[in-house]
Amino acid sequence: MYKLKATIIKDIRILLRDKVGIALAFIMPIILVIIVTSIQNSTFQLVNKNRITMMVCNRDTGKLSTQLMSTLDKMGMFKINNIDKAETDDAIKQRMRGKDALLAIVIPADYTQKITAKAKNVSGKALNSFGLSGDTAKSKISVNPLAMYYQPIIQESYRMSINGALRSALQIVESRETLRQLYFAINEKPLPEALEKDLLNNQTKINELPVSISGGIIMPNATQHNVPAWTIFAMFFIIISLGGSVVREKISGSFIRLKTLPTNFMVALVSKQITYLGVTLLQALVIFSMGIWLFPHIGLPALNLPSDYFGLLMVTLVCGWCAVSYAICMGVYCQTQEQANGFGAVSIVIMAAVGGLMVPSFAMPDAFKTVAAISPLHWCIEAYYTLFLEGGKLKDVIPNLLPLLGITLLIQLAAYIGLKKKNLI
Amino acid sequence: MAITDSLAVDIQNLSFSYAEDAGVHYTGLNLQIPKGERFGLFGPNGAGKTTLMSLMTGLINADSGSIKLLGEPVDKKNKAVNKLFGFVPQDFSFYQELSPAENLEFFGAWAGLTKKQTNHRTTELLEVLGLQDVRNQQVQKFSGGMKRRVNLAIGVIHNPAILFLDEPTVGVDVQTRHAIIGYLHQLNEQGTTLVYTSHQLSEAEDLCNDVAMIDDGKIIAQGGLNSLMEKYKEPTLEGLFLKLTGKQYRD
Incomplete structure (x- = not known):
């Protein structure tokens, strides 16, 4: 025991x-x-809480474009910034390049005219289909497109949601106009405002309910996603310190000297695992503490710890052990400290990307989903997400911990074979 | 009393070769080093000195034959034999981030000493080797000579009966060399058998009383230093060395 204690003290020093x-x-x-x-x-806030500035160049003089802008404003997603209708497309692009806004739309000059004509046409078709006499329906009326300029920095997923919002607003304006035309054709008087509201505004609400194992509601946010992910990343980055330490001991000949002493070399390996496992636990403790206590002070959502503390401890221990094993294995096989640092860091970034720390694994192509299963970081993040996002308990993360333990044992075996081949044990 | 009881090192019919036939190989080597000797092992680069030292310290395993230290077989499963010897490698095989005292504390534990024994030996060795004033400073800031003394101190922390030394004074100044050789004499007077290899032949003349010349995995001469010089009519060890191993480059 004294040998192990002395070795741990040496490793800590x-x-x-x-x-x-x-x-x-x-x-x-x-x-x-x-x-x-x-x-x-902030991206989350931008999409969900803050309004994104949108320049609107309304070249139409009719009432429908005004209704469209009003509808967009009521959506709460955009801050409308009207610009002169005389602005050319080039001038608008110039403004965009000057970062006046991330987004701009140009409403074509004949918007009201075309939408009205289209509404009359649809209304006529509807009346004819009811067996009533309506205006002779034209086969098709084409409406000039609404141009949307955007800064290329806007990510595709965000752009898609903007596009969806615009389509929704356009649909409301068109539907309202069609209803008005239909009502007028039948009743020869305008559609009453109350009825219009009833017809158009009585939308079914959507309750967003995250699915959880515990049955409770845990609202996912940037903190709940990122703190576990970067904790795992930090644990695996222990390779810079531990992998380098193993390489230094190999190069200096310390391992060789230890082999000439009457102590089993496993003491050295056990000591490194205990010492650095302690470091990974400390990393998790520091990062989780920051999430709980520091984040609310800097305007970020606070981290909510899972209810199963023992499960959290077990997941952290297994993740840490895997990270430590990987670092030792890299140290055994790398010839220089530079190799250990470079290859170690790059391999962790790759395993993190493949494992779903950077992009969720469900969003990956099928081939990558298969590859993800061999990344230990994938099983780490799955286990943490089960606890942090789904309210799972220890029994719920066993399917994640078993493959992770399997990978860890394989890494340990690889390290052992490496030490044997290099005649270090 | 068996003859082996009086032998520090007893190598019988040793055969060894590296994988893929690279480097030196030994076939049927026999070597006996009596207890209490100051034994020098010399040869040109690539002759097999370090390989033989590695075989004697159990760092590599022989293909066949036996090696015994004070009657105990050298075998990786027999860790008891590791208590009998100390090893001072040519490299600075310790932790440069630690101080001399911290290194000795760690290696003392690995050598099987108790905490009390380690503390006692640490103080004693740092005093004898002139490292007491820097006992708590990180070794990486030390001169080459100071590092050599730390390397030696670690090798003898557990008072071994046999001390293997691979180039223990390479790259040090005259004062440090003098101190190290003086300390090795002192250890030998206290009963420690020294098995030493070096290219510093004048230093070897001062230290060794018995030598073996090896070349290409074979012992080409062995005996008392003076009797060998007399036999080959060479007044110095260097002359003897060149006479036996030739003047061609070996690496």
């Missing part, structure tokens, strides 16, 4: 003197988790 390793193990993930959560949170 070396770790504490590795300033770069400590910085990468703690400071880098802390910065990353704050930055990424802030960015995702």
Whole structure:
């Protein structure tokens, strides 16, 4: 026991003197988790709470374009900034390049005229189909498109939701006009406002209900997504410190010297695993604490810990053990510290990307979903999300922990074979 | 009393070759080093000195034959034999991030000492090797000579009966060399058998009383230093070395 204690003390001393390793193990993930959560949170707010400025060049002089702008304004998604209808397309593009707005729409000059004509046409067709006499229906009336300019920095998913909102507003205006035309054709008087409201505004509401294992409602947000993800990333980045330490011991000949001493080399490996597992637990503790106590002070949603603390501890322990095993394995196979740092860091970024830390794995192509299963980070994030987002308990993460333990044991075996082949044990 | 009881190292019919026939190989090697010797192992680069040292310390395993240290077979499953010897490799095989005292504390535990024994030996060795004033400073800031002394201190932390030394004074100044050789004499007087290899032949003359010349995995001469110099009519070890191994480059 004294040998193990002395070895752990030695490993802790070396770790504490590795300033770069400590910085990468703690400071880098802390910065990353704050930055990424802030960015995702502000995107979330932009889409859901803040209004995005939209320049509107209304070249139409009719009432329907005014209704369209009013409808867009009522949606609460856009802050309408009217610009002179005389502005040319080039002038609008110039304004966009000057970052006046991320978005601009141009309502064509004949918008009201065309929509009205279309509504009359549809109304006529409807009356004819009812067996009543209506205006002779034309086969088709084409409406000039509404132009939407956007900054290329707007991501596709966000652009799609803007497009959806615009389509919805256009549909409301067109439907209202068709109803009015139909009502007028039948009753020869305008559609009463109350009836119009009843017909158009009585929409079925949508209740958004995240599915959870516990049955409780946990509202997902940028913090709940990012804190677990970057905690895993931080744990695996222990490779910079631990992988480098293993390589240094190999190169310096310390491992060789240990082999000449009357102590089993496994003591050295167990010590490294205990010491650095402690570091990964500390990383998780620091990052989770930040999520709980610091985030609300900097305008980010607070982290809600899962109700099953024991489950959280077990997941963190298994993730940490896998990260430590991977770092030791890399240290065993890499010839230089530079190799361990470079290959280690790149491989973790790749495994994180493939594993679903950066893009959710459900959104990946099928081939990548299969590859994700061999990334230990995938099973780590699945286990954390089950706890943090779905309100799961330890029994719910067992299907994630078993493959993760399997991968960890394979990594340990690979490290053992490497040590044997290099005659270090 | 068996003859082996008086032997520090007893190598019988040793055969060894590296995988894919790379490097030196030994076939049927026999070597006996009596207890209490200051034994020098010399040869040109690539002759097999380090390989033999690695075989004697159990770092690599022989293909056949046996190696015994004080009657105990060298076998990776027999960790008891590792208590009998100390090893001072040519590289600085310790933790440069740690201080001399911290290194000795760790290696003392691995050598099987208790905390109390380690503390006692640490103080003793740092004093003898002139490292007491820097006992708590990180070794990475030390000069080459100071690092050599730390390397030596770790090798002898557990008072081994046999001490294997691979180039223990390479790259040090005259003062440090003098101190290290002096300390090795002192250890030998206390009963430690020294098995030493170096290219510093004048230093070897000061230290060794018995030598073996090896070349291409074979012992080409062995005996008392003075009797060998007399036999080959060479007044210095360097002359003897060149006479036996030739003047061609070996690497």
